[in-house]
Amino acid sequence: GAVVSQHPSWVICKSGTSVKIECRSLDFQATTMFWYRQFPKQSLMLMATSNEGSKATYEQGVEKDKFLINHASLTLSTLTVTSAHPEDSSFYICSAKRAGDGYEQYFGPGTRLTVT
Amino acid sequence: AQSVAQPEDQVNVAEGNPLTVKCTYSVSGNPYLFWYVQYPNRGLQFLLKYITGDNLVKGSYGFEAEFNKSQTSFHLKKPSALVSDSALYFCAVRDHLGSQGNLIFGKGTKLSVKP
Numbered sequence: 001g002a003v004v005s006q007h008p009s010w011v012i013c014k015s016g017t018s019v020k021i022e023c024r025s026l027d028f029q030a031t032t033m034f035w036y037r038q039f040p041k042q043s044l045m046l047m048a049t050s051n052e053g054s055k056a057t058y059e060q061g062v063e064k065d066k067f068l069i070n071h072a073s074l075t076l077s078t079l080t081v082t083s084a085h086p087e088d089s090s091f092y093i094c095s096a097k098r099a100g101d102g103y104e105q106y107f108g109p110g111t112r113l114t115v116t
Numbered sequence: 117a118q119s120v121a122q123p124e125d126q127v128n129v130a131e132g133n134p135l136t137v138k139c140t141y142s143v144s145g146n147p148y149l150f151w152y153v154q155y156p157n158r159g160l161q162f163l164l165k166y167i168t169g170d171n172l173v174k175g176s177y178g179f180e181a182e183f184n185k186s187q188t189s190f191h192l193k194k195p196s197a198l199v200s201d202s203a204l205y206f207c208a209v210r211d212h213l214g215s216q217g218n219l220i221f222g223k224g225t226k227l228s229v230k231p
Contacts, residue, residue, distance in 0.1 A: 034219075044160075044221045104150075
């Protein structure tokens with residue numbers, strides 16, 4: 001149990017366009033989901049935390065108007081990269097916390113975004 | 117500030133030999149510590165965690181980690197390395213200062229196991 005999926009697994013888009021990444025908890029309800037960004041050969045950097053039905057909390061330095069996060073249900077959170085630029089190219093990983101499970105996060109497989 | 121340090125960028129081990137991947141932490145309060153493994157172009161897979169109790173924690177794939185409070189360390193170990201263990205390993209600590217329980221990650225250590 002506790003499986004998290006992401007879609008798409010990889011995406012290539014043109015500069016100036018927007019792209020949406022989905023994060024789903026397949027077999028549990030996720031009260032909280034996290035979005036991370038990982039640059040090549042670097043660690044994961046937390047971008048934002050989202051709770052179902054409320055606005056996301058963004059980390060310092062993350063543009064909330066550029067990285068739109070929606071957590072519309074207990075099994076789905078989406079990250080939309082708006083007006084993408086080549087510097088937004090990265091590996092985006094989501095994780096989810098199961099309701100009642102205070103300590104553990106379950107990670108998705110990640111989405112590779114390339115902006116040309 | 118809360119932080120996690122993984123002092124080695126890379127660890128090289130011969131197959132069959134024991135391996136250690138080092139991690140030290142700095143947190144306020146009791147640490148909740150985690151190890152994850154990442155294979156190329158994949159998400160993170162949970163290996164093990166320490167919340168409370170026995171200092172020696174056993175996890176997936178034969179890995180274990182020892183919590184040492186006096187040295188603020190949580191080193192990952194395996195008695196006999198496999199080539200398939202080659203991957204990127206992340207140590208993480210729960211951010212007690214945050215309200216949502218997010219994780220603070222170390223920079224990662226690349227483990228290379230040679231036949």
